[in-house]
Amino acid sequence: MPWVTDELTQLTENAKSIIANILKIDIRIFVAKVYICNSHELSKEILSELEQSNLTMKEKSMIKLFIPNVIGKYFNLSDEIWLLHGEGDNLNTLVHEYLHSIQQCRPNRENIVYYLSYRITQDNSSINPLLIKDWEEIERDVRLKNIISRIMTKGDCEDF
Amino acid sequence: MLEDQIENVLGNPTSQKITRLLVVWKLLSVQDLAEKSRISKPQIHTTLKKLKEQNIVVSPSRGTYAITSTPFMNLLKKAYLIRTVELINQQLYRVNNLLRVKKGSKTVNTKNIDKAFEIYNYLIQQYDPILRESFKHQLNSLSHQFIDTIVGE
Numbered sequence: 001m002p003w004v005t006d007e008l009t010q011l012t013e014n015a016k017s018i019i020a021n022i023l024k025i026d027i028r029i030f031v032a033k034v035y036i037c038n039s040h041e042l043s044k045e046i047l048s049e050l051e052q053s054n055l056t057m058k059e060k061s062m063i064k065l066f067i068p069n070v071i072g073k074y075f076n077l078s079d080e081i082w083l084l085h086g087e088g089d090n091l092n093t094l095v096h097e098y099l100h101s102i103q104q105c106r107p108n109r110e111n112i113v114y115y116l117s118y119r120i121t122q123d124n125s126s127i128n129p130l131l132i133k134d135w136e137e138i139e140r141d142v143r144l145k146n147i148i149s150r151i152m153t154k155g156d157c158e159d160f
Numbered sequence: 161m162l163e164d165q166i167e168n169v170l171g172n173p174t175s176q177k178i179t180r181l182l183v184v185w186k187l188l189s190v191q192d193l194a195e196k197s198r199i200s201k202p203q204i205h206t207t208l209k210k211l212k213e214q215n216i217v218v219s220p221s222r223g224t225y226a227i228t229s230t231p232f233m234n235l236l237k238k239a240y241l242i243r244t245v246e247l248i249n250q251q252l253y254r255v256n257n258l259l260r261v262k263k264g265s266k267t268v269n270t271k272n273i274d275k276a277f278e279i280y281n282y283l284i285q286q287y288d289p290i291l292r293e294s295f296k297h298q299l300n301s302l303s304h305q306f307i308d309t310i311v312g313e
Contacts, residue, residue, distance in 0.1 A: 046307075053311050062277070063310055066303035071296055073304075092297060107261040110305045126297035130253040156261070 002035035002082055008089065015094040022120045023148050025102075032074060032101040034081045036089050042082055043067050049075055074100040092117065092126050105150055105157035111135070112150065112157040119144070174199055174207050182217065182227045183240045184287055189223050196286065245294065248287055252298055255279050259305045268309045276306070
């Protein structure tokens with residue numbers, strides 16, 4: 001069963017606080033419950049969520065190849081964030097998944113969250129430098145507040 | 161001696177390929193090297209023999225090979241790793257772009273998904289240890305992207 005620790009509780013408070021401060025949004029919107037889990041539990045939960053989609057056997061096999069890379073996941077149906085023990089139970093991953101939990105835009109969901117996580121944590125070891133370059137240019141053109149507004153409204157996440 | 165080492169490692173494409181693979185994977189057998197480099201086993205055997213003579217490669221246990229820990233090879237390892245990280249970032253960026261839904265489309269083009277998958281598999285095959293060590297967050301994001309694309313989100 002996924003679990004909670006005192007450290008995780010502290011990490012959760014830190015993550016919510018830092019996101020709210022930097023993005024200037026209300027901390028109360030972060031309602032997703034956060035847990036730590038092991039790799040078996042995470043795989044099982046991802047596959048279980050995917051059962052809701054009508055996927056072919058080939059698509060399911062493809063997805064199974066990527067699951068071992070997942071170190072954190074926001075589950076929309078249960079409104080929960082699961083962090084892989086020893087790999088994903090850190091500020092970077094939690095900030096990333098919290099952003100997914102409040103994200104309204106789609107498609108192209110990943111890069112906007114990726115960039116905002118970097119802006120919040122300032123950890124450039126976790127993001128592709130070429131992507132930073134792209135999004136810094138976007139930020140110069142449209143400003144950070146419009147990127148924040150983009151993630152919180154329906155529509156293509158890269159449509160500015 | 162150093163000049164011979166440089167000549168043997170940098171002046172020969174087969175040596176370069178083998179050396180790069182050993183820098184990434186740290187310890188490999190001839191079979192592993194053949195699979196990853198697509199160089200024939202006889203050619204790998206010949207090259208490894210020369211590299212061992214030049215103290216570039218050692219055989220810590222029977223049938224496996226690793227880079228030696230000399231000042232020259234340590235410098236070369238660093239240079240290779242920096243270049244490898246650059247290459248990986250470029251390829252992951254490429255995969256990322258292939259998986260984006262372009263303006264005016266509703267989904268990602270199937271050809272793009274296949275190409276992205278092909279590049280991803282190549283990266284895993286060639287650079288898996290480095291990816292696991294230094295690209296966890298990128299792999300996490302990329303996996304979310306692949307899953308979203310396949311599910312059609």
